Amino acid sequence: MSKAKLRSSLLAVLRCNTAHSTAINFPNVSNSALSSQLPSNCISLSQLPSTAECFRLWRSSRCECLNNLRFPSRVFSSRSAEASDLKLRCWNCGAAAPTSVVFLVCDSCRSIQPLDQSVDYFQIFGLEKKYEIGDVNLESQYKDWQKKLHPDLVHSKSDREREYAAEQSARVIDAYRTLSKPLSRAIYILKLEGLDVNEEDTISEPELLNEIMEIREAVEDASGSQELNQIQSQMQEKLNHWSNTFAKALRNRNFDDAISSIQRMTYYERVKEEITKKL
Amino acid sequence: MAEPIYTVASDSETTGEDRSAPIFPEIAVGIDIGTSQCSIAFWNGSQVELLKNTRNQKIMRSYVTFKDDTPSGGVINELSHEYDMLSGAAIFNMKRLIGRVDTDPVVHASKSLPFLVQTLDIGVRPFVAALVNNVWRSTTPEEVLAIFLVELKMMAEHQLKRPIRNVVLTIPVSFSRFQLTRVERACAMAGLQVRLMPEPTAVALLYAQQQQQQAVHENMGSGSEKIALIFNMGAGYCDVAVSATGGGVSQIKALAGSPIGGEDLLQNTMKYLLPNVESIFSHRGIDEIRRMGLLRVATQDAIHKLSFQSSVQIDVNLGNGSKLCKVLSREEFEMVNSEVFEKCKNLVNQCLHDARVGIDDLSDVVVVGGCSNIPKIRSLLMQKSKKKALYEGMNPLEAAVSGAALEGAVASGIADPFGSLDLLSIQATPLAIGIRADGNSFIPIIPKNTTMPARKELVFTTVKDNQSEALIVVYEGEETRAEENHLLGYFKIIGIPPAPKGLPEITICMDIDSSNMLRVLAGARLPGAHHPATPFMEVKMPTVDDGHGWCAEALHGKYGAAMDLVSLQKKS
């Protein structure tokens, strides 16, 4: 493959294949999001309750359709004073919510509770809101939740509870998927901090661009699975490195570095994916 | 035999919305209607049991004969001879035809069957007919399916002494949602409410139950997580799944499927044995149908024998003085069908890739279905998985139906004092669902292998200044070009506020609920606006009914790119 062709295909990969091709020529794009630390200043569409959100609310008729659009970032508000003031009780039997674990299912009557968006993914898995989650077994916890929440298991219950089951179950799926991968976990934790990282359209540094291009060239030229496996493990090393860098940046609340770590992780992940396709 | 009584559901509601409380205690029933064989199983309170027909068969033939005036199926009916099935009076392989249009290669491959499959090649349903007293009498795949469903239902009601209304039915992975509506229609005709379950996921649930029991037996608590590769190949379809099982929960990580199966092996081999087979058969005279039948039976028999011996002698008298005498070796059989086996291998590779699972992570490789005895299939899977042995814990012909009955039992909330139903199957979407945008591209909104229930959205924008309408064409599939996927339906968004192109935000949200119902929600607004410009649209999919092959073409011809969309922004 010629260099020019390679570059153009690289550009295509780095750029999201969507309508607006911001990215490469505008190095400041990624910084605009983080320069405004106040969530209210950087409301992007994703911080409004999404259409999916409204759809859900609408279907369970807990909201007059889309009028709720004007309440931004309700989704990611931390579980602060207002939440703890409110004594949560089971909608079915009235039993009080336990204080130690997140209240998705009532311990007394096994009823599935309505979705509470203020509960974050970490709380669902009983984790501290920290990037490093150690070797906690998410998979088995995820399955335990599904056994309590999955809509297939409440077919004989009321419409109301089946709706709760569908919502809770879907949220646990999202939580599991998000937390189980370092990259998505990193993006999520920044989201909780009020920073929306768009992994699709951010690349600013020519060095990184060059490095990625060289790697891709190496992948292109690799003569066998052994070589590919070698690049693969190099990528894994880089991922581990930037994952650690991200963790450190986050601890120091250095969001610039955190975001640039995420960008790098995104590209190395992509290379890995490409290698997997070739293997 | 009494004429089966059909109850036909209303047009829009082929899926079960009726949740009225059952008068009789619920019994969980699973049905597997294969391309060539069918079976029915129920949960007897402690385990799954397969029902037998009056001839003591658990695995029955999937066909319907139209003799005299009463159609009758392979559940109750007994053929005096195998050739009777090939006389043109019997309709079979309907699972390969249901919900397909006459431009589909699978439909074309069915044209060499002894009954009539006629195509006009314009994207409408094919014409199917049985030969009754020298007359081609028309029928439909739905009707044929409904007939054996009624027979299975009657048989089960008789033996279990209660009415059967709710069943779990297994379906191929590659079925589109449109095909599912046709299966649901057949079930409704037979008076059944169905829950549809992809075949390998039913097998995965059975596997989860077996692992759970073993863990309890060995006192290992809930046991460790096991990744299984499930390969299910019958007469009509080849399906692959990767599941992660632990604590009785089977999470489907990836699915892959294709309409290839034993029927293709059979047809390829017939063509090899008698190269001019198609021209001999093209006129469809009664003699020709009979001769074709003789060849089919002999070939089927030979393929079966080749699973156990390395070569087979074939002797068929084809009438008119022509005879076929040949020794067919296993190598020849494998060579003739190398393309089919290659496709099987590709499906396995794709599924493992999509599941992001390495060979070393696989605990077990489960091979089931009518083709599971074929040595090439077994060696292919052992080679691919680098395993010396395949999983042996289940009967390959009974696995899918047993899993379906288990799913029925788990989902119906039947009392389970021993905890043997402490199971769950978490499904994933077998195909991506999205819309046509960015020119003629298929833009998935809910990707393939998304865990269900699922809800996803994407934002699009207009391609023209002051574009006030957008055509939303919904497809399901894996192809990059929109029209190569299955069309599910279409509708228009109107009242997009006037603005330069690229500015309005058109949000398309897709939702698959716990009963596998797909809804598409769409709305338009200008950036920053808190309110949508016009009421949102909510559309249940699929909306296409028939002739969907030419719908898409007609839409394109009429509107061109006037109401197109491009994607705006990636969101999860």
Ligand SMILES: [Zn+2]
């Ligand atoms: Zn309660």
